[in-house]
Amino acid sequence: MNPEELFLVELTVNGNPLSARVPARRLLSDFLRHDLRLTGTHVGCEHGVCGACTVLLDGKPVRGCLIFAVSVSGSEVTTVEGLVNNDGSLGVVQRAFHESHGLQCGFCTPGFITTIHAFLKENPHPTEEEAREAIAGNLCRCTGYQNIIKSVLRAADLIDSGVRDDH
Amino acid sequence: MKPSRFQYVRPASIPEAVVALQRSNSKVLAGGQSLTPLLSMRLAAPEVLVDINGLTELAGIEVRGSELWIGAIARHQEVLTHPLVGAHVPLLQQALTHVAHPVIRNRGTSVGSIAHADPAGELTAVAALLGARIHVASAQGVRDIPAKEFFVGPLESSLLHGEFVTGVSFPIFESSWGSSCVEIARRHGDYALAGVCALVHVDGGLITSATIAIFSVAGTPVVIDVIDVCDESEKLDQKVQSLIEPDTDIHATAEYRRQLVKTLVVQALTEARSNAESRRS
Ligand SMILES: Cc1cc2nc3c(=O)[nH]c(=O)nc-3n(C[C@H](O)[C@H](O)[C@H](O)COP(=O)(O)OP(=O)(O)OC[C@H]3O[C@@H](n4cnc5c(N)ncnc54)[C@H](O)[C@@H]3O)c2cc1C
Ligand code: FES
Ligand code: FES
Numbered sequence: 001m002n003p004e005e006l007f008l009v010e011l012t013v014n015g016n017p018l019s020a021r022v023p024a025r026r027l028l029s030d031f032l033r034h035d036l037r038l039t040g041t042h043v044g045c046e047h048g049v050c051g052a053c054t055v056l057l058d059g060k061p062v063r064g065c066l067i068f069a070v071s072v073s074g075s076e077v078t079t080v081e082g083l084v085n086n087d088g089s090l091g092v093v094q095r096a097f098h099e100s101h102g103l104q105c106g107f108c109t110p111g112f113i114t115t116i117h118a119f120l121k122e123n124p125h126p127t128e129e130e131a132r133e134a135i136a137g138n139l140c141r142c143t144g145y146q147n148i149i150k151s152v153l154r155a156a157d158l159i160d161s162g163v164r165d166d167h
Numbered sequence: 168m169k170p171s172r173f174q175y176v177r178p179a180s181i182p183e184a185v186v187a188l189q190r191s192n193s194k195v196l197a198g199g200q201s202l203t204p205l206l207s208m209r210l211a212a213p214e215v216l217v218d219i220n221g222l223t224e225l226a227g228i229e230v231r232g233s234e235l236w237i238g239a240i241a242r243h244q245e246v247l248t249h250p251l252v253g254a255h256v257p258l259l260q261q262a263l264t265h266v267a268h269p270v271i272r273n274r275g276t277s278v279g280s281i282a283h284a285d286p287a288g289e290l291t292a293v294a295a296l297l298g299a300r301i302h303v304a305s306a307q308g309v310r311d312i313p314a315k316e317f318f319v320g321p322l323e324s325s326l327l328h329g330e331f332v333t334g335v336s337f338p339i340f341e342s343s344w345g346s347s348c349v350e351i352a353r354r355h356g357d358y359a360l361a362g363v364c365a366l367v368h369v370d371g372g373l374i375t376s377a378t379i380a381i382f383s384v385a386g387t388p389v390v391i392d393v394i395d396v397c398d399e400s401e402k403l404d405q406k407v408q409s410l411i412e413p414d415t416d417i418h419a420t421a422e423y424r425r426q427l428v429k430t431l432v433v434q435a436l437t438e439a440r441s442n443a444e445s446r447r448s
Contacts, residue, residue, distance in 0.1 A: 004172055024175030024216070027203070046168045047204035054270055060244075061270045066203040070175060071196065071218050115270060136355055137268030 014082030029064030051138030102151030104142035170206035197279035243272035296380035345443025
């Protein structure tokens with residue numbers, strides 16, 4: 001078989017311009033993990049159902065496992081690593097998860113953090129019902145979700161009280 | 168669970184796209200929210216993927232004459248929040264709230280959903296019910312396919328090799344028309360076990376037209392004119408049940424789907440009527 005054709009994929013990931021030459025079939029989630037060594041983005045089901053691979057593409061949450069990296073070359077991507085503050089301290093949603101016990105094994109957490117980060121930008125004062133709806137597309141096999149909903153509401157409170165968040 | 172190899176083409180114009188699509192075993196890549204899982208599970212293995220995400224002329228949503236045109240790469244989320252859609256074809260937005268989750272809707276396209284011809288897809292039912300026109304381009308030129316000729320079977324449309332959908336036009340409905348989309352899914356955002364879209368025309372408090380499209384109960388959406396039976400629930404159910412062919416699968420039995428349809432049809436018609444009343448006032 002002929003060697004597989006490679007494409008130059010250039011992304012701005014968490015503010016840094018990064019690139020690699022990859023086959024067209026490289027999923028964005030694998031591009032981040034394997035080619036850029038950013039293993040914060042997790043891969044669970046690889047068919048769009050679990051949400052673990054959710055990253056922000058030009059600010060909007062999308063499934064990393066349902067996009068080919070080559071198709072979004074030139075875009076900005078934010079992963080869970082990019083949501084820490086510039087001084088390395090936890091970003092506000094991450095801190096809320098920490099404080100509210102929003103994670104156990106942590107496998108699902110990167111997808112929740114990115115989804116909730118984008119959600120709170122659109123709706124900074126969600127009701128509990130809205131918080132529940134916002135995470136309905138992500139699966140968690142450990143927590144039973146109650147503490148994740150608390151984390152969403154806690155993050156909203158932290159933002160309101162002016163806690164530092166660089167993103 | 169990785170896709171097999173394919174050649175990747177990203178055309179910058181429609182003429183370039185139709186040339187690429189002439190290659191054998193080619194497939195269009197739009198939002199990828201249905202196609203990528205099929206590729207990853209190797210249920211599909213096209214040799215050439217033609218990525219239409221660079222065709223920015225197909226990103227719009229516009230009123231064209233008495234129709235609302237939606238371009239092939241307009242995302243579900245854009246259609247769901249666009250004021251022209253809400254004003255002229257509210258059924259699209261009523262249906263889109265049931266389509267997957269916001270994260271999927273950020274990337275998936277409404278036109279791709281129609282092109283995919285999934286009998287469980289809400290938008291296939293919307294296109295069939297409203298009599299949408301599917302605009303198609305190929306190296307041979309362009310043509311329009313009426314929705315009722317477009318859906319041929321489960322995941323099967325009347326598109327020919329080398330053709331792709333550039334956009335879909337929906338007739339504009341004035342405020343004397345009301346619509347609704349109701350469904351039952353195991354979890355919100357999942358494909359429906361059964362669902363119904365309804366469209367009614369109300370004149371002086373009387374219903375003068377009533378049609379429904381039922382999805383997830385046959386290989387294609389089932390469109391039924393119910394104006395003759397919409398006031399008599401038993402006859403309504405008889406007519407509907409005689410025209411659907413639900414299957415049993417791991418999610419629900421055929422019998423259960425029939426029960427759901429019975430309830431959903433009445434609910435959809437009631438909601439469509441009150442939608443017409445609220446659009447008028
Ligand atoms: C977790 C999950 C839940 C979902 N739930 C629902 C749901 O409840 N209801 C629902 O309706 N959908 C659902 N979807 C599917 C989603 O709506 C897809 O976005 C949509 O069905 C396909 O649009 P796409 O742009 O992603 O198309 P793609 O995945 O890119 O393409 C799908 C198919 O259509 C063809 N195609 C796409 N565009 C064109 C075109 N312009 N011309 C010719 N062929 C074309 C492709 O070749 C491919 O065969 C779900 C998806 C996921 C991952
Ligand atoms: S790994 Fe992408 S949604 Fe599960
Ligand atoms: S914390 Fe383990 S899956 Fe969510």
